[in-house]
Amino acid sequence: MQLARPISNVPAREAKIPETRDDGLLLHALPLAAAIVGLREGNLWVHDINEHFRKTLMEMNSEESELQIFKRHAAGPLGDFLHAYLQDPMNAQDESQATDGEGLNQRFFTFKLAPLDPAADGSPRCLVSLVDRTMEKRAERHLRAERLRDSLTGLPNRLSFAESIADLAEGEKTDYAVMVVDILRFSRINESIGSLAGDELLITFARRLMSTLRSGDLLARTGGNEFGLLIKARQGASDALRAAERIQAQLADPFKLSELEIRVDCGIGIALVDADSHAEELFRNAQFAVKQAKQQGRPNIYEPREASAARRRFSLETELRRALDRDELELAFQPLVDLRSGEVTGFEALSRWHHEDRGPINPCEFIPVAEESGLIIELGRWALCKAAETLSRWDKQAGQKLPLQVGVNMSAIQMARDNIAHTVQEALSCSGLGGDRMILELTESAIVQDPGRATRVFEALKGLEATVAMDDFGTGYSSLAYLQRLPIDVLKIDQSFVRAMHQDADSIAIVRAILSLADALGMKTTAEGIESLELATTLAALGCSTGQGFHFARALSPDDALAYWDNRRGKGLAG
Incomplete structure (x- = not known):
């Protein structure tokens, strides 16, 4: 005989339900966290858990009791998942993801279900296996963060920048502009002063750009000598051009590298975000505007007619x-x-x-x-x-x-x-x-x-x-x-x-x-x-x-x- 415990919203109570000895032996012999859960009179019941399950469960939140943890999850999506499976295992999902906690302490789990014979009273039961995927998820997050970060400047990279633009477009926020800043003649500077000094120039250049940002603006390094900015432009083109002038003013002073003073010119291209904007298209439009800016010697706002002419060429x-x-x-x-x-x-x-x-x-x-x-x-x-x-x-x-x-x-x-x-x-x-x-x-x-x-x-x-x-x-x-x-x-x-x-x-x-x-x-x-x-x-x-x-x-x-x-x-x- 095993002690079964209900984990629903009703007060906890104990009831003795006959179980087979083989189920218990198998459960405690398993090398993974597992439990036997059943459904009786509409309530979820925990018939038995092994030590791996108990240890993993208590690591979720040491301030709660085992029963409190059970009841909290039973009242949420995990409880719905178990209910659905126990009621109709042939047509229900047998795997679900769950999280516990927040921030740095957040943990990630995978629950897998397998059918078991009914309990002695005929109520349905299943085997629940619990896989802690917290380390895996944290590793994924770390790799993703590295994938979205420029290793030299620590800024978001082009992929991250494109995702930020896409988020704006999905949110239908149109009071922004995409700006691309390109360092002119950087290859010649790099060849003259060496790659290490060139890297130092890029880092210093990025810091100067960072100092021009306002609340809500975003800076990224999108290429070798190219930086992308996502800036607020509530008044459209006039706001964007003022931001470009602010950036040019900040970059006007020479950059000091060791004993050298280098004056850097840049081309600035702007594309205004609109309701029909697509992230990659906006970025390409801003890059196209940079080419025009280099020819004209001043910041340039993307014009569809110019782009149409370029496509024709x-x-x-x-x-x-x-x-x-x-x-x-x-x-x-x-x-x-x-x-x-x-x-x-x-x-x-x-x-x-x-x-x-x-x-x-x-x-x-x-x-x-x-x-x-x-x-x-x-x-x-x-x-x-x-x-x-x-x-x-x-x-x-x-x-x-x-x-x-x-x-x-x-x-x-x-x-x-x-x-x-x-x-x-x-x-x-x-x-x-x-x-x-x-x-x-x-x-x-x-x-x-x-x-x-x-x-x-x-x-x-x-x-x-x-x-x-x-x-x-x-x-x-x-x-x-x-x-x-x-x-x-x-x-x-x-x-x-x-x-x-x-x-x-x-x-x-x-x-x-x-x-x-x-x-x-x-x-x-x-x-x-x-x-x-x-x-x-x-x-x-x-x-x-x-x-x-x-x-x-x-x-x-x-x-x-x-x-x-x-x-x-x-x-x-x-x-």
């Missing part, structure tokens, strides 16, 4: 790569006209892209995408080969070597990364043309970025007998020493000066100066953007060699360009 990059692979681009040719005789001396080859779905895509849109993505190298090679191939085909159609050159633009990025002379040599070899038929047009920026490389490239091109032209002259920052030192054949006067000649005295003075400079250096000149006979006549009178522009013709297809050359022969400047 990214989409264009993918489609441009595909178009180059499929040879879907074309070249159009704008005539270069001798301003004295009116004869066509050559054509400038211009890339054109007619997208099958989007229609014509402006070169002003896809050329920057090509430069940003590095596709400009492939595009430049394609343009060279295509232009040389077209000029060679014109020769064959005319049955003679035509008195024409073709000009191809070379990007500064292509000059920096590609072997241009080798690419030109390949295009000439494939087409059978001589180098004297090609004009390579490079901008001033290509020279300024790396004068030494520019000199080697220009000399290699001259070795191929190609004509070298400096495009958009007057809009860059080239030194006059470059003009004297580099083997440049043609200066192309930018259309912004040419179009304004008859309305702006300064523009005509600039054009005169460029023409005089070119004449003194033995260079020819080409005026871009000629849109009237009056401009063409004036430039011819001033001594400009050739011109191009809508007055003569827009960019033409290869067949139309050849026909245009043939039709203009002998017709003069006005023809």
Whole structure:
């Protein structure tokens, strides 16, 4: 006979219920905490417990008696769980999690149930095993805390930051802003002063940022030299911008590292939280705003239109790569006209892209995408080969070597990364043309970025007998020493000066100066953007060699360009 005890809300009472000796022996032989619990007249009864169970139970709360602990849990979710199982073990859950205590003293348990034969009076019974998972849970909490913490600064990391943003979005709190602060030129600082000093700078930077926080704000380290802030912005953009100004002011003073004083600039991007916000999207928006902030030199608030344009550029990059692979681009040719005789001396080859779905895509849109993505190298090679191939085909159609050159633009990025002379040599070899038929047009920026490389490239091109032209002259920052030192054949006067000649005295003075400079250096000149006979006549009178522009013709297809050359022969400047 065993002593059974009720653990319901009714006063405790004792009743002798026959039990089998085997159940008791088995219970006390088990190496885990276990008890036999039954259901009698709607009340939960503890028929027996082993020593492991009693020890674990009393460790829950040493200030309560065993019976008090039983009754407290019987009145809660655990009691409901036991009731349900004892009433219908086939359809009820047989495992449940429970906690006891709070804070650092909180403990975690798993209760598992297994059916037993009914008691002597026919009331249902079950075996309850108790697994203390407190150490496991504490270890999980510790690992999670470590997973959500930046080891260098001790701040929350990006994962933790994203979870905090998500919590805001779920709570539909819209009076916050996500801010990303990026340390500019950090890689150069790190390389100059060493990684240990770089780490010290990051820690000090984080402390400065921490000092700008207000109640309810959150700071996290979200990348190598990137920090995320979740700030209150009850008045929207104005509040967020004031916070950004406060941060910039706090970071304005130099950082002292050992014997060094380092002034640090940062880019600040802001995304305002709204009702439809998603954590990752908000963070990406703030990162996008940082890129804009770096370009503009001031804190930037995310604008969907700018992001839409960026997504379009990214989409264009993918489609441009595909178009180059499929040879879907074309070249159009704008005539270069001798301003004295009116004869066509050559054509400038211009890339054109007619997208099958989007229609014509402006070169002003896809050329920057090509430069940003590095596709400009492939595009430049394609343009060279295509232009040389077209000029060679014109020769064959005319049955003679035509008195024409073709000009191809070379990007500064292509000059920096590609072997241009080798690419030109390949295009000439494939087409059978001589180098004297090609004009390579490079901008001033290509020279300024790396004068030494520019000199080697220009000399290699001259070795191929190609004509070298400096495009958009007057809009860059080239030194006059470059003009004297580099083997440049043609200066192309930018259309912004040419179009304004008859309305702006300064523009005509600039054009005169460029023409005089070119004449003194033995260079020819080409005026871009000629849109009237009056401009063409004036430039011819001033001594400009050739011109191009809508007055003569827009960019033409290869067949139309050849026909245009043939039709203009002998017709003069006005023809």
